[in-house]
Amino acid sequence: ADGLSGAPAPFDKGGVKVALISYISAGDFFQAYQAGAEAQAKALDIDLRVFPGRQDAAEQREQILQAINLGVSGIVIDHGLPESLGDVVQQALDKGIKVVAFDVNLNNPKIPQVEQSDHELASLALEQVVKDNGKDFKAGYVYVAGFAPLDRRNEVWDKFKSENKGVTEKARFGNVSDTTATSTADQAKAALTANPDISVVFAPYDEFARGVKLAANDLGIAKKLKIYSADVSTADIQEITEEGSPWVATVATNPAVVGAVSIRAAALEIAGQTVPHQITVKPTLLTQESLRAAGVKTIEDLAAKIPAFSTSDAATASWIPDKLF
Ligand code: SR1
Numbered sequence: 557a558d559g560l561s562g563a564p565a566p567f568d569k570g571g572v573k574v575a576l577i578s579y580i581s582a583g584d585f586f587q588a589y590q591a592g593a594e595a596q597a598k599a600l601d602i603d604l605r606v607f608p609g610r611q612d613a614a615e616q617r618e619q620i621l622q623a624i625n626l627g628v629s630g631i632v633i634d635h636g637l638p639e640s641l642g643d644v645v646q647q648a649l650d651k652g653i654k655v656v657a658f659d660v661n662l663n664n665p666k667i668p669q670v671e672q673s674d675h676e677l678a679s680l681a682l683e684q685v686v687k688d689n690g691k692d693f694k695a696g697y698v699y700v701a702g703f704a705p706l707d708r709r710n711e712v713w714d715k716f717k718s719e720n721k722g723v724t725e726k727a728r729f730g731n732v733s734d735t736t737a738t739s740t741a742d743q744a745k746a747a748l749t750a751n752p753d754i755s756v757v758f759a760p761y762d763e764f765a766r767g768v769k770l771a772a773n774d775l776g777i778a779k780k781l782k783i784y785s786a787d788v789s790t791a792d793i794q795e796i797t798e799e800g801s802p803w804v805a806t807v808a809t810n811p812a813v814v815g816a817v818s819i820r821a822a823a824l825e826i827a828g829q830t831v832p833h834q835i836t837v838k839p840t841l842l843t844q845e846s847l848r849a850a851g852v853k854t855i856e857d858l859a860a861k862i863p864a865f866s867t868s869d870a871a872t873a874s875w876i877p878d879k880l881f
Pocket of ligand 1: 659672703705761762
């Protein structure tokens with residue numbers, strides 16, 4: 557470790573140990589988030605220990621204890637179930653370890669919370685739904701309770717339905733696992749078969765949208781269905797822009813930028829500098845039409861066209877390199 561010249565201690569010496577402890581590692585969003593965290597850690601000469609997430613609350617608790625024993629200075633917790641984390645996170649804080657949470661409400665004033673402005677994300681998606689479909693339609697909705705970002709997006713969906721009485725939620729389904737897209741596809745097939753009048757599906761997680769698209773294609777109903785999602789990846793852009801795709805819009809950040817912001821927040825905390833309690837990375841609406849018109853094929857194309865996809869001004873400092881992508 558060489559350290560960063562001009563950086564505050566302990567980053568002037570380098571090799572600061574930080575753990576990234578995820579609840580979910582499978583899927584484009586989480587892989588890109590991790591890659592962004594790794595790139596930012598490298599730029600800060602941080603020794604990043606990555607603990608893979610397997611949707612297992614007990615394992616995530618165990619990983620936090622392992623990180624404490626490793627003598628890390630900071631821990632970034634990426635998703636998880638708050639009820640199973642409180643006591644082990646408190647053990648870390650009691651040892652002077654700085655903790656940053658992404659998309660899991662740890663409800664502690666000492667823990668900065670990173671999120672993608674999920675209320676705004678869902679509102680932008682639903683505004684596009686109304687633009688394309690009006691306010692009178694039958695909908696399918698993909699949701700799994702207990703995940704902070706999905707719960708926040710759900711608050712917006714509930715409000716949207718109560719303000720638009722012409723919108724009827726005919727079916728609700730969803731699954732979060734290491735096979736989210738294919739399991740959701742099986743559920744979507746059953747829901748869409750039982751409710752042939754569904755014309756709109758709100759699927760605010762890209763793995764959900766991918767599952768609904770699979771189902772629509774298998775059932776041969778892609779032409780009469782429109783899918784609205786959250787998140788974006790190069791594979792998603794391909795699925796959204798391909799000929800005849802029912803996936804017509806998504807609202808997204810660059811997950812790699814969110815990963816980088818999470819590490820920067822931990823670094824600022826470790827350096828004893830001020831970090832806001834709420835750290836937000838704002839999402840952008842991406843429609844099928846706009847992606848096709850701009851010839852966007854990859855997340856790198858997006859980063860070249862939309863500044864928010866290459867960096868964020870959240871959790872920055874003059875000593876932290878932040879141009880990573
Ligand atoms: C199971 S939660 C999935 C969501 O987490 C992140 O916030 C992503 O945006 C994804 O939609």
